[in-house]
Amino acid sequence: MTDGLNMQKCPKCGKDNLAHMTHCVHCGTAMEDLFHFDGQIETPESSNEEPIAALPFIFDEMQSTPQSDDDSPSRDSSAEKKATDEDGSQSPDWLERVRERVRAEDDASGLLTKGLSALQERLESDEKGDAESQYQAWLDEIREKAEREKAKQAERLQPSPLDEQGVPEWLRRIRALHPDADEGVEELKTEDEWTEEELEELRRRELGDDYVPNHMNEQTAEDDTDEPEEDDFEPDIEHNIPEDYEDLTTAEAQSRKSKVSPAPIDEALDNSPEETGFVMMGEPKLDPDEVFDTKAVEALLAQSDQSPPARKKASRDAEKEAILQDLVILRGQHEKVALLKALISEEGRPLPSSGEIKTKKRNHSRLIIGLAFILVLLFSIIFIPKNMSHKTPISVPQERFTLHLDAMDANKSLLLVMSYSAASATELEALTAPVIQALEDKGLSWQAMTLRMDGLWLAESLFEKADLKNPPAPVFLSGGQYAMLNLAIKPDDQTELEEQKVLKEGMPKFDDFDYVLLVTDSSLSVRGWLEQVAVNQPSINTFAIISQKEAVAIQPYFDSGQILAYLSGMQGLAGAGSYAGIHQSVFHVGLILMILLLILGFLLRPGSDEQPKPETGGQA
Amino acid sequence: MKKILPLIVAISSALFVIVGIFFKESLSGWLSVVLNWAIVLSSVALLVVLARLLITHIGYITSGRQGFIYSLVAVFAFLFTLIAGFLAGIDNPAYLKWIAGILRPLETALLGLVAIVMASMSIKFLRERGWNALTISFTISAFIFLILGLGLVQAIDYAPLKQVIRAIEGLPMIGARGLLIGVALGAILMGMRVLIGAERPYDD
Numbered sequence: 001m002t003d004g005l006n007m008q009k010c011p012k013c014g015k016d017n018l019a020h021m022t023h024c025v026h027c028g029t030a031m032e033d034l035f036h037f038d039g040q041i042e043t044p045e046s047s048n049e050e051p052i053a054a055l056p057f058i059f060d061e062m063q064s065t066p067q068s069d070d071d072s073p074s075r076d077s078s079a080e081k082k083a084t085d086e087d088g089s090q091s092p093d094w095l096e097r098v099r100e101r102v103r104a105e106d107d108a109s110g111l112l113t114k115g116l117s118a119l120q121e122r123l124e125s126d127e128k129g130d131a132e133s134q135y136q137a138w139l140d141e142i143r144e145k146a147e148r149e150k151a152k153q154a155e156r157l158q159p160s161p162l163d164e165q166g167v168p169e170w171l172r173r174i175r176a177l178h179p180d181a182d183e184g185v186e187e188l189k190t191e192d193e194w195t196e197e198e199l200e201e202l203r204r205r206e207l208g209d210d211y212v213p214n215h216m217n218e219q220t221a222e223d224d225t226d227e228p229e230e231d232d233f234e235p236d237i238e239h240n241i242p243e244d245y246e247d248l249t250t251a252e253a254q255s256r257k258s259k260v261s262p263a264p265i266d267e268a269l270d271n272s273p274e275e276t277g278f279v280m281m282g283e284p285k286l287d288p289d290e291v292f293d294t295k296a297v298e299a300l301l302a303q304s305d306q307s308p309p310a311r312k313k314a315s316r317d318a319e320k321e322a323i324l325q326d327l328v329i330l331r332g333q334h335e336k337v338a339l340l341k342a343l344i345s346e347e348g349r350p351l352p353s354s355g356e357i358k359t360k361k362r363n364h365s366r367l368i369i370g371l372a373f374i375l376v377l378l379f380s381i382i383f384i385p386k387n388m389s390h391k392t393p394i395s396v397p398q399e400r401f402t403l404h405l406d407a408m409d410a411n412k413s414l415l416l417v418m419s420y421s422a423a424s425a426t427e428l429e430a431l432t433a434p435v436i437q438a439l440e441d442k443g444l445s446w447q448a449m450t451l452r453m454d455g456l457w458l459a460e461s462l463f464e465k466a467d468l469k470n471p472p473a474p475v476f477l478s479g480g481q482y483a484m485l486n487l488a489i490k491p492d493d494q495t496e497l498e499e500q501k502v503l504k505e506g507m508p509k510f511d512d513f514d515y516v517l518l519v520t521d522s523s524l525s526v527r528g529w530l531e532q533v534a535v536n537q538p539s540i541n542t543f544a545i546i547s548q549k550e551a552v553a554i555q556p557y558f559d560s561g562q563i564l565a566y567l568s569g570m571q572g573l574a575g576a577g578s579y580a581g582i583h584q585s586v587f588h589v590g591l592i593l594m595i596l597l598l599i600l601g602f603l604l605r606p607g608s609d610e611q612p613k614p615e616t617g618g619q620a
Numbered sequence: 621m622k623k624i625l626p627l628i629v630a631i632s633s634a635l636f637v638i639v640g641i642f643f644k645e646s647l648s649g650w651l652s653v654v655l656n657w658a659i660v661l662s663s664v665a666l667l668v669v670l671a672r673l674l675i676t677h678i679g680y681i682t683s684g685r686q687g688f689i690y691s692l693v694a695v696f697a698f699l700f701t702l703i704a705g706f707l708a709g710i711d712n713p714a715y716l717k718w719i720a721g722i723l724r725p726l727e728t729a730l731l732g733l734v735a736i737v738m739a740s741m742s743i744k745f746l747r748e749r750g751w752n753a754l755t756i757s758f759t760i761s762a763f764i765f766l767i768l769g770l771g772l773v774q775a776i777d778y779a780p781l782k783q784v785i786r787a788i789e790g791l792p793m794i795g796a797r798g799l800l801i802g803v804a805l806g807a808i809l810m811g812m813r814v815l816i817g818a819e820r821p822y823d824d
Contacts, residue, residue: 366740373736422720423727454723457716461724473711479659486655489640489648527800536644552792556800588770594739595766601743602759 094121152176171202369600373593377586384585397558401543401565405435408515410443415513415540417520417529418459418474419451424521424547425458431545431567432519433466440468447508448474451484451525475507481528488536510537518544523553530562626822634815674698764788 006019012029023030098121152172167175408414416436420428439446448459448471456476463471477483487510510516510533518526526544534542541564546554548569557563633654640651677691685691701719708715742762749755765788767773774785813819 366743369743370736370740373739421727422723423731425724426728454719456710457720457723460713460716461720478663479655480662482655482658482662486652486659489644489651489655552796553799555793556797590735591766591769594735595763597739597743598746598759598763598766601746602755 168199171199369597373597376593377590380586380589381583384583384589397555397566397568401567404541404543404565405438408439408442408444412444412514413512414439414444414446414515414517415508415510416446416448417451417516417518418448418455418462419525420455420458420519420521420547421452422454422458425461427547427569428519428521428545429458429462429465431569432462432517435517435545435567436462436466436468440466447472447513449508450474450476451480477507481532484529485532485536488533510540513540515541515543518542518546520544521547521550523550526554526557526563530557534562623820623823627817627820630820630822631815631817634811670698 007016008019008021008031009015010017010024010027010029010031013024013027015024015026017024017026017031021031416432436446450456450459453476456474459471459474477487479486487507516529518529520526523546526546530542534540542562544554544563544566546566546568551566551568554563554566558566636647636654637651640647640654644651674695677695680688680691681695704715704718710716742758746755746759768785768788773781810819814821
């Protein structure tokens with residue numbers, strides 16, 4: 001113990017004593033004349049009355065070995081600071097310099113400065129012969145401590161259940177809250193490696209009566225320890241996130257089943273359960289994303305100059321604040337986890353709005369408008385006489401049709417091709433009947449063919465309207481445009497393929513006709529005829545009678561000469577005495593109603609039912 | 621094989637029809653056979669559709685689905701027409717008049733409702749879309765052609781006005797020509813795609 005220290009001999013008994021002893025430990029002889037510090041500046045006599053309270057700390061510091069005291073520099077400085085503060089204002093110059101330097105520095109660098117200051121003190125107080133070895137030892141110690149500080153800071157930035165030294169997260173937090181206890185632990189174990197036995201001992205000491213041996217929950221602990229290994233050190237924060245004090249007690253009970261016990265936190269709370277303030281915490285004022293720091297712990301060191309009760313209270317407050325910060329942080333994380341869980345659980349469920357029963361507001365305005373529309377038309381049909389003289393200009397196709405019909409010879413033949421539905425029958429029959437009558441009057445041969453099945457009975461109606469005595473029976477041509485193309489292609493009559501034609505019996509041949517009159521309500525039929533049949537039968541002249549809504553679609557064929565002439569809608573055969581059976585007055589009434597509706601729709605509450613526009617594109 | 625065989629049939633049939641049109645004198649007989657096959661197939665397809673429609677409505681009736689009364693009417697009308705056609709013959713004047721007496725008012729009424737529906741939808745269109753370029757142009761164009769349909773403006777004997785009216789009445793013709801050109805180009809393109817197998821309307 002005394003190796004490496006200066007010794008002095010007692011002037012009375014001659015036995016060895018430590019250099020700084022004021023009395024001989026063997027005979028009790030005063031050795032004050034011999035006692036002095038190397039490098040100590042000789043001061044007046046008043047300064048010899050160095051604070052007595054500081055001496056024990058100095059002695060402790062001097063007696064302690066550097067190898068076994070990791071944090072001795074900081075402790076020395078704090079001890080000296082304490083001693084000086086308690087003593088009063090007088091202190092050595094070198095101590096004042098050290099204090100100023102400590103105040104100037106912060107955090108790890110401050111500790112380093114403290115260590116260096118203590119090192120200088122030690123160097124000043126030690127003998128010159130041992131100075132180099134002790135200096136080297138202190139340097140190593142300080143380096144080691146600085147590296148440890150850096151490692152702890154790195155752990156705070158990247159929280160993980162275990163650090164590289166195997167220290168659990170809760171233990172690191174406890175160490176941060178109890179730096180003195182941490183030092184004590186480190187004193188006990190110079191090698192900073194924790195074994196299970198040491199952890200058990202630490203838990204037993206921290207928990208006291210609440211300690212449950214780990215082997216009691218061995219099975220549970222094994223299950224829990226498997227998960228972190230699989231999750232690659234995923235921080236398990238569920239076990240130490242109490243929502244409130246009740247949850248904390250629940251968590252305490254649950255924590256006994258887990259290997260990573262929150263016992264230190266509980267112990268810290270049990271010291272002053274009412275003062276921990278879980279129920280008084282209120283709204284968290286701290287940033288949930290903020291990581292835990294040791295400023296609160298350092299505040300404890302800064303408050304060490306207070307009186308012991310006040311210091312204790314301040315230490316307790318700082319400890320509580322640190323714990324609260326920790327819990328608030330974890331609570332914020334816990335809230336995020338809860339929110340994430342809720343979002344995941346809600347995934348795939350229908351939106352609340354989609355499940356709501358839409359209370360559709362009944363709007364009878366359109367029903368009223370429709371009924372009014374129908375009523376007006378009905379009254380106009382009933383009360384307005386039909387055969388009123390309406391003179392409309394004769395169109396070019398209409399005029400051409402009349403001219404061609406007048407120019408037809410009696411020895412010519414015409415094929416009447418019908419392809420319209422019953423809905424258009426009224427309009428088309430009114431146009432076609434006068435034409436058939438004119439053909440009959442001329443003595444022209446003609447034949448009817450229908451491309452639709454319902455054309456068979458619609459033809460009967462047409463013939464009746466034309467007032468024909470013995471009309472030719474219409475022929476149904478199944479197959480639509482395929483059949484027309486089949487008819488248009490002239491097969492070789494000499495081949496046997498002619499015998500294989502499916503519908504040859506009674507079927508007209510295009511070669512036998514000079515004209516074709518298409519009666520249809522679809523421009524597609526006209527186009528199909530012109531594109532499939534007429535190109536294969538160039539000798540046949542094509543006429544058409546088409547409904548008004550489709551007339552514009554065949555106008556290009558008329559302009560190109562593919563259709564010689566056509567009739568449609570109101571433009572019936574000139575001189576027929578009627579306009580294709582259309583009630584002109586009712587037609588005009590309908591047009592007026594449509595105009596009024598458009599004006600109403602355009603002016604009355606425009607955009608009242610406006611729907612949000614789609615973001616991209618949208619139907620026009 | 622499931623995809624290649626229809627492809628081969630489609631391409632070979634299309635090529636044969638095209639070649640038959642170009643070499644009409646020598647291939648017209650064979651082309652007629654192919655067209656007859658198409659007619660028969662289309663007739664069989666119509667029968668299949670009829671059978672499917674009948675089975676579907678019978679299923680609705682047996683399961684008591686909501687609105688099965690309409691299915692009942694459809695099945696009854698189908699069976700009645702079919703049986704009457706078989707018994708009386710499709711050339712029977714009474715039968716034809718009877719069928720026409722049902723069809724004509726029904727279809728004419730449906731066509732007349734189109735005008736009502738179009739008027740209603742035009743109002744809805746204006747109220748939902750509000751005032752924008754589309755609705756305003758639609759309204760103006762409809763309004764102009766409705767006025768022209770009345771024939772009152774044409775009665776005014778004023779040469780410049782007649783020219784304007786003629787120009788306006790020619791606008792639908794421009795649209796029809798553009799439509800026909802587009803249809804022709806689309807048909808050519810579709811035919812080429814079917815020929816090279818890029819378009820398979822017969823596929824699933």
